[in-house]
Amino acid sequence: MIMFISRLGILAAFLGFWEFASGRLIQKYLISTPSDIAATFWEWLLDGRIFFHAGITAIEAIAGFLLGAFVGMTIGLILGRAEKLAELLNPFIMAFYSIPKIALAPLFIIWFGIGIEMKILLTATIVFFLVFLNTYTGVRSVSQELVNIMRLMGANERDVMRKVVLPSAIVWVFTGLRLSVPYAMIGAIVGEMIAANRGLGYLLSHASSQFNTAGVFAALVAIITMSVLMNTGVSLLARISMPWEKAKQKREISI
Amino acid sequence: MQAEKVDQMVARSAAPHTEAKPELVRFDAVSKSFGALQAVRDVSLSVREGEFLTLVGPSGCGKSTLLNMTAGLFAPTEGTVTYGGVPVEPYNQKVGYMTQSDHLLHWRTVARNIAVPLEIAKLSRGEIRDRVDELLDLVGLTGFGDHYPSELSGGMRKRCALARLLAYDPETLLFDEPFAALDAQLRLKMQMEIRRIVAQLNKTVLFVTHDLDEAVALADRCVVFSGRPGTISEVLDIPLPRERDLFSIRHNAQYVQLTARLWDEMAPSAAAGEN
Ligand SMILES: Nc1ncnc2c1ncn2[C@@H]1O[C@H](COP(=O)(O)OP(=O)(O)O)[C@@H](O)[C@H]1O
Ligand SMILES: [Mg+2]
Numbered sequence: 001m002i003m004f005i006s007r008l009g010i011l012a013a014f015l016g017f018w019e020f021a022s023g024r025l026i027q028k029y030l031i032s033t034p035s036d037i038a039a040t041f042w043e044w045l046l047d048g049r050i051f052f053h054a055g056i057t058a059i060e061a062i063a064g065f066l067l068g069a070f071v072g073m074t075i076g077l078i079l080g081r082a083e084k085l086a087e088l089l090n091p092f093i094m095a096f097y098s099i100p101k102i103a104l105a106p107l108f109i110i111w112f113g114i115g116i117e118m119k120i121l122l123t124a125t126i127v128f129f130l131v132f133l134n135t136y137t138g139v140r141s142v143s144q145e146l147v148n149i150m151r152l153m154g155a156n157e158r159d160v161m162r163k164v165v166l167p168s169a170i171v172w173v174f175t176g177l178r179l180s181v182p183y184a185m186i187g188a189i190v191g192e193m194i195a196a197n198r199g200l201g202y203l204l205s206h207a208s209s210q211f212n213t214a215g216v217f218a219a220l221v222a223i224i225t226m227s228v229l230m231n232t233g234v235s236l237l238a239r240i241s242m243p244w245e246k247a248k249q250k251r252e253i254s255i
Numbered sequence: 256m257q258a259e260k261v262d263q264m265v266a267r268s269a270a271p272h273t274e275a276k277p278e279l280v281r282f283d284a285v286s287k288s289f290g291a292l293q294a295v296r297d298v299s300l301s302v303r304e305g306e307f308l309t310l311v312g313p314s315g316c317g318k319s320t321l322l323n324m325t326a327g328l329f330a331p332t333e334g335t336v337t338y339g340g341v342p343v344e345p346y347n348q349k350v351g352y353m354t355q356s357d358h359l360l361h362w363r364t365v366a367r368n369i370a371v372p373l374e375i376a377k378l379s380r381g382e383i384r385d386r387v388d389e390l391l392d393l394v395g396l397t398g399f400g401d402h403y404p405s406e407l408s409g410g411m412r413k414r415c416a417l418a419r420l421l422a423y424d425p426e427t428l429l430f431d432e433p434f435a436a437l438d439a440q441l442r443l444k445m446q447m448e449i450r451r452i453v454a455q456l457n458k459t460v461l462f463v464t465h466d467l468d469e470a471v472a473l474a475d476r477c478v479v480f481s482g483r484p485g486t487i488s489e490v491l492d493i494p495l496p497r498e499r500d501l502f503s504i505r506h507n508a509q510y511v512q513l514t515a516r517l518w519d520e521m522a523p524s525a526a527a528g529e530n
Contacts, residue, residue, distance in 0.1 A: 143356075143358065145356070145358060148326070148352070149352050149354075149358055150371070151346045152346055152350060152352050152425075153348070153351075153371065153375055153423050154348050154372065154375050159375050163371060167360065168360075168362070170362075242362065244361060244362045244403045244405070248403070
């Protein structure tokens with residue numbers, strides 16, 4: 001509680017100083033003011049503009065996120081269990097991984113046009129690698145001794161996968177998913193900034209091109225809000241899927 | 256001089272309860288190499304049904320390797336390992352394996368951990384519930400079924416792993432230094448439990464340890480290994496009663512003599528084994 005109040009205090013002090021400094025210490029067209037930003041945001045809320053653009057961005061980010069996560073998990077699980085195949089493909093995967101994925105945007109525009117598909121696929125490509133690498137690591141970290149013990153109990157490959165590999169990889173999968181949230185936003189927003197006439201990224205670059213600093217900040221506030229919501233969603237999902245983690249935390253506190 | 260006396264005693268009362276039983280596991284001139292490294296050399300050994308065998312020796316002398324071959328995880332480089340008269344194939348499902356690490360599935364509760372082999376055997380939900388309750392009772396974990404492993408103490412985790420091991424009723428139990436990480440008091444308690452449960456369920460046991468007291472206290476027969484590559488230097492019959500109180504056994508004269516003899520046996524190889 002004290003923590004919460006302190007944080008609120010810090011935020012208020014920051015906003016207060018910003019309001020004061022704008023036009024006095026720093027020119028107003030550079031940093032706008034919190035009150036102007038709030039006014040712009042309010043206006044966008046009233047005319048529904050923010051919902052329209054945020055909706056587009058949310059669809060891109062979430063669809064790309066789900067697609068990338070699904071493919072990443074699947075391939076991570078398969079390669080994690082197929083050691084030889086993983087070794088064979090390793091240099092290709094690493095070469096592909098080392099490309100800054102945003103640099104693929106121009107190519108994706110040629111391939112998929114400037115519609116929503118291009119942003120979804122760009123986002124999915126970025127998310128794929130994070131989820132894939134984490135899932136792969138999770139599968140590889142499963143103890144061979146444990147797998148042997150299961151085998152002696154009569155488990156077949158499917159039992160091993162379902163009872164051991166998947167559940168022990170899930171912690172890693174969620175690490176990958178959590179890391180992916182801001183990158184999913186990057187994929188969607190940058191895609192929109194490069195080529196689009198809708199979405200939060202468009203709103204952002206449009207405001208910027210008109211030197212509407214308050215508009216730029218208002219768009220950023222919307223982006224931050226969406227990121228936080230997505231993060232919360234993933235954390236919630238993690239908590240539901242991994243009830244045993246709660247037992248662990250309780251133990252840590254109790255010692 | 257003292258050793259001779261023990262020998263005589265051993266000869267007189269050599270483990271009568273296993274004498275008539277048929278042979279279950281047999282190592283025939285078994286050697287195992289990992290690349291250039293020979294881990295085990297020319298081991299021949301016969302384990303009878305219902306026998307509690309301990310394997311003792313300095314670390315790195317191939318004790319775990321022998322267990323792995325019994326389970327079919329490794330094939331011997333030379334010689335044969337047979338189980339019930341048949342050469343061991345990969346994943347010998349007649350055995351259950353318990354190692355120093357308990358390998359519980361930390362995302363499952365105690366009851367659901369014990370249920371794993373039962374799920375694999377495709378038992379019905381009701382059957383699983385009944386069997387799990389029975390096992391919880393057997394290992395003294397009644398009331399802890401809904402806890403996660405992370406909420407348990409080290410000893411309780413061992414009990415849970417033991418219950419899971421017993422759940423699918425393997426004929427032979429392989430233990431690889433299962434209690435090495437426990438403190439002395441807890442270890443004694445678990446040793447007593449193991450003896451009680453194994454006698455009750457009439458299991459055959461191969462129990463690896465580097466603790467000489469443990470090797471004598473638990474065993475019907477104790478196999479002493481030496482060196483690298485590991486070879487059997489001696490097989491000791493332990494003429495202690497089948498029903499034994501591991502707590503008071505420390506004062507038993509036979510027990511004291513046997514452990515003393517093991518100490519003498521192991522001392523030179525321990526001194527040489529430093530490398
Ligand atoms: N899977 C393996 N691959 C290579 N070397 C191994 C393997 N398992 C055991 N060894 C080697 O074989 C020797 C005996 O090991 P181990 O059977 O574990 O001994 P112990 O259990 O008696 O301590 C050691 O030198 C060990 O390094
Ligand atoms: Mg070992």
